[in-house]
Amino acid sequence: MPETVASNEPFPVDIALDDTHVYWPQDATSTSDIMRTPKEPGVATPVSSGHPFPHSIAVDADGVYFTTWVNNGTVTAAALDGTSTTPLATALKSPLGLALAGGRLFATIQTGGTLVSVSTAGGDAQTLLTGLRKPSAVAADAAGTVFWCNDGDGTVEALLDGATTATRLGSYAGLRDIAVDQNYVFVLTANDVVRIPKP
Numbered sequence: 104m105p106e107t108v109a110s111n112e113p114f115p116v117d118i119a120l121d122d123t124h125v126y127w128p129q130d131a132t133s134t135s136d137i138m139r140t141p142k143e144p145g146v147a148t149p150v151s152s153g154h155p156f157p158h159s160i161a162v163d164a165d166g167v168y169f170t171t172w173v174n175n176g177t178v179t180a181a182a183l184d185g186t187s188t189t190p191l192a193t194a195l196k197s198p199l200g201l202a203l204a205g206g207r208l209f210a211t212i213q214t215g216g217t218l219v220s221v222s223t224a225g226g227d228a229q230t231l232l233t234g235l236r237k238p239s240a241v242a243a244d245a246a247g248t249v250f251w252c253n254d255g256d257g258t259v260e261a262l263l264d265g266a267t268t269a270t271r272l273g274s275y276a277g278l279r280d281i282a283v284d285q286n287y288v289f290v291l292t293a294n295d296v297v298r299i300p301k302p
Contacts, residue, residue, distance in 0.1 A: 106144055108125060108140050108142065108143075108144045108145070109127075109138070109140045109147040112127070112138065113135075114130050115127040115129060115130075115138075116128060116158055116159075117158065117159050117160045119160045119161055119162040120142075120162070121163070123141060124139045124140065124142060125140055125141075125142055126138065126139045126160055126162050126167050127160060128154075129157070130157055130158050130172070131156075132156075133156065134152075134153045134154070134155070135153075135154055135155070135156065135157055136149040136150075136152045136153075137149065137151040137152075137154065137157060137160070137167060137169055138150065139167070139183075148185075150167055150181050150182075150183065150185045151167075151185065151188045154169070154179070155171050155173045156171055156172045157169045157170065157171050158170050158171070158172040158199060158201075159198075159199065159201035159210075161201050161202065161203035162183075162203075163223070165180075165223065166180045166181055166183060166223070167180070167181050168191070168201065169201065170195075170210055171198070172197055172198065174196055175194055175196075176195045176196065176197055177190045177191070177192060177193050177195060177198070178190075178198060178201065178208055178210050178228070180223065191222070191225050192219070192221045192227070192228035195210070195219070195228065196214035196215055197213045198211070198212050198213075198219075199211050199212070199213050199239050200238065200239050200240045200241035200251060201241065202241045202243040203223070204244060204245060204247070205247060206222065206223050206224070207220050207223065208220070208222075209221075209231075209241055209243050209249045210241070211235075211238035211239055211240075211241045212238070213237050213238065215233065216234055216236055216237060216238060217233050218230075218232040218233075218235060218238060218241075218249065218251065218262065219231060231249070232262060235251075235255075235260075236255030236256045237254040238251045238253055238254075239251070239252050239253070240252045240279070240280045242282050242288070244283050244284075246264055247263075247264030247265075248264055248283075248301070249261065249262045250283055250288050251281065252278040252290065256274070257274050257275055257277075257278055258271055258273070258274045259271070259272040259275065259278070259281065259288065259290055259299065260272060261301075263302065270302050272288060272299050272302065273297070273299055275290060275292045275295075276292060276293060277292045277293025278290065278292055279292060279293065283301070285301075286300070286301060287299060287300060288301055
């Protein structure tokens with residue numbers, strides 16, 4: 104039987120899980136919160152507060168990570184217990200998608216069409232690619248390959264570990280989200296879930 108584990112949340116836009124909790128950003132205002140609640144129905148509490156339009160989220164054993172989707176945006180880390188919040192990369196123009204793999208965060212920057220990488224330990228954002236067409240949802244695998252959707256032209260692309268150019272995987276109308284496992288890339292479109300063999 105389905106159960107509601109949190110209710111009346113203002114505009115939750117993404118979701119991440121660890122062993123015990125569910126996490127989401129409230130992308131509602133210029134002072135929004137990063138929330139969590141136990142997987143068993145409980146009380147939702149803020150992990151970090153007062154962020155401008157947080158959008159995408161990822162979590163590991165060390166923290167919860169999120170983008171703020173504004174012109175002077177950030178990739179930020181927050182302690183799971185809510186005791187600290189640390190900007191990992193700043194002055195990013197509209198960071199949107201976020202993926203986590205191998206101690207690195209991968210973010211899509213819509214303004215300027217950029218894919219960047221940021222260490223979960225902090226430091227400058229490393230530009231991986233530029234000239235993308237409104238990159239949005241992003242995923243990454245353990246091998247270091249990054250996959251993303253381009254809203255500007257409906258393409259799905261990948262950057263293999265160590266490569267300097269993107270590999271096009273296909274073109275689909277109404278791209279919504281992307282996920283990856285050992286063998287396939289899964290893309291959510293306006294009407295379908297598409298499975299693409301990994302390059």
